[in-house]
Amino acid sequence: MARKTAKPKVTPCEPxxxxxxxxxxxxxxxxxxxxxxxxxxCLNCLGSGEIPADD
Known part of the structure; x- marks a missing residue:
């Protein structure tokens, strides 16, 4: 049985x-x-609308 992975929480970009x-x-x-x-x-998220990852 395949295990479902939880979707990461998406935080909208502030600007x-x-x-x-x-x-x-x-x-x-x-x-x-x-x-x-x-x-x-938006140059902060490059048009994705999500906060960039903190890698």
Whole structure:
């Protein structure tokens, strides 16, 4: 009989709150005006949404 292994507990990433994406303000011009927001992958978890392992 095969033994089932327990799934590891997943903790969501703090900066992206588990979504894998973060928003950044876009600046243009010499005075660095704010023109909107742009989303990109979270550099802390690299888009996975989970806290990286402490290997």
């Amino acid at each position: 992206c709150k588990g979504t894998g994406e973060v928003s950044r303000t876009v600046h243009v011009g010499r005075k660095r005006r704010d023109v909107g927001q742009q989303t990109g992958i």
